[in-house]
Amino acid sequence: MPDDVVRPPRVPVVTTLEEIPPAQRTPIAGVKEALERRRARPGGRLYAGVRFGGAGVFAVIAVALVVSLANSSSSAFAHSGLSLLWSGTWDPTRKAFGAETFIVGTLVTTAVALVLAVPVGVGTAAFLSELAPRWLATPLSVLIDLMAAVPSIVVGLWGLLVLTPVFAHHVEPFLKEIPVLEWFFHGAALGPSVLLAGVVLAVMILPTMVALSRTALAGVALTDREAARALGGTRWQVVRRAVVPGARTGIEAAVTLAMGRALGESIAVAMVIGNAYVIPHSLLAPGATLGSAVVNTFGGVTTGLERSEVIALVVILLALTALVNAGGQLLLRTRLRPRGATP
């Protein structure tokens, strides 16, 4: 390869002077000097310092979060090993630590919450975005958007003091009577239960679910709707075959976000789940989630192995939420383009 062939330098698209590599800068001495003078000015350094400082502080915090939690839980993983993941006993006095109960509780409450919130949320979003007249849709949408700001502690308080007695006396006895669902709902109707925790989580994530799905539905192109309508689709068929498939990616993102919130909620769940450290045999049984267990066990713990084991619960919870989020991202990325309005 002859090295001495002179090629025209590739000119990248530049937006600021400093993005030009030094070798390619205009060889006019004055400009060069001016540039150097500018760089030497404290103002430029200050601004660079602000930007890099901000990003640096953020990076340090993000790394510190992972390192500190990993470090604090290392002795727990060393002591319990992988049995931490699938042993169901949590008994500090016997130094037996297993998170299976909490992992199951977390997954079950989240599943209950999603089963309730996703259809209701998407249905509400479809109604508000596609079906309702504007005079009704606008105020209702604003109302639900505002509800997304309701703190989870308030939802938890309402669940604990209002829903618990209602569930104990009315809802749970009623559910036990339904013949086919007996497998899910059996045992004593106490009030605090995995089911109630799921319901509270559902109420908590509903506004987010509705708001995000509504945005996704509203983003579907008008031409898609018109095409479906022109093909003779009824009002509902336009929604079902054109709008919802078009908004699928956005709705899935909403579900992923809602799921992340449901998995990670701790205080509201701790208030209504009953905090029993056994694997729930029915949705009416009390249980515990990773988050609620941390809330309840960490208070009295300051040092030693138990502290490390509780922090290990946090690490498992982090891994679980990360897994769900990564899974959601992967799902969004690998899925073929939304199927659009194909029949």
Added chain:
Amino acid sequence: MTGPTETAEAAPEPLGLGVDAARRREIVRARSAKSLARRRFRGRVAIGLCTVAVALSLAPLVALVVYTTARGVKALSVDFFTKLPTPIGIPGGGISNALVGSLVIVALGAAMAVPVGVATALFLLERPGRVAGTVRFAADVLTGVPSIAIGIFAYTVLVEPFAHFSGVAGSFALAVLMLPVVIRSSEAAMRAVPRTEWEAGLALGVRRGRVARSIVLRGALPGLVTGNLLAVARAVGETAPLLFTTIGSQFFNLNPGQPTAVVPLVIYTNGTSPFGADQQIAWGAAFVLLVFVLLLSVVARTVAARLSRHAR
């Protein structure tokens, strides 16, 4: 969902070439009328179900707010806002310390999160590339981190080493919670400022710091205000990050180096108490928190609308 089967099952009469034109037209008309009737019926059922869904999602939310308001208003009094809490189970007293404490802790948290977050957003805008991508990814991951994990993190770095619970640790936890929201919303707001305006500033020889301040930050102000207010509104109601950091207190305290009472913790401890008097306090605190948070989000939205109208 049931597209192809609809036509398949609706073919009782042959529609071949042997049928004469008039008859054929008749059959087709009958078929499409039947199909349309069925599709309309299905649509009506589905729309009915959607209406039920609206009722199902509004009912608990409205019930929650109405009930909290009804119970909360009863708890309000001058004492509620000015007095210190009474011992557990004893009626009377107030949550003045928690109201002030919450304001101090959240303000301190915002004072940490907003400058760092906005600076990081500027970094993301000015340095596109792999490093920025990593930072952005970290912000996205951090958004999904459960708040209890952030609380434990703050506990391990700011409480344990000093063997002392403090308001600062709580503020730090809230700042970590707010940071990703602040970063991403600020970035989005500043990205909305037209690139040409940056370039115009730079072409005039204005320093980059000055461009950032006078063009980018000024232009993105409505978005910045909204994003940051919403982040604060979220932080005010958070309980889990404060549980093991500010820990709560029975006393009036303005020193962030000390354990501090905050409203969410007041709701948690009083709400889980078996005494009616304590639960009353919890409802009052929940109502005040609810009003504050809703007001903050309303203000965030209207301020954004107002400011962006002025900017035009």
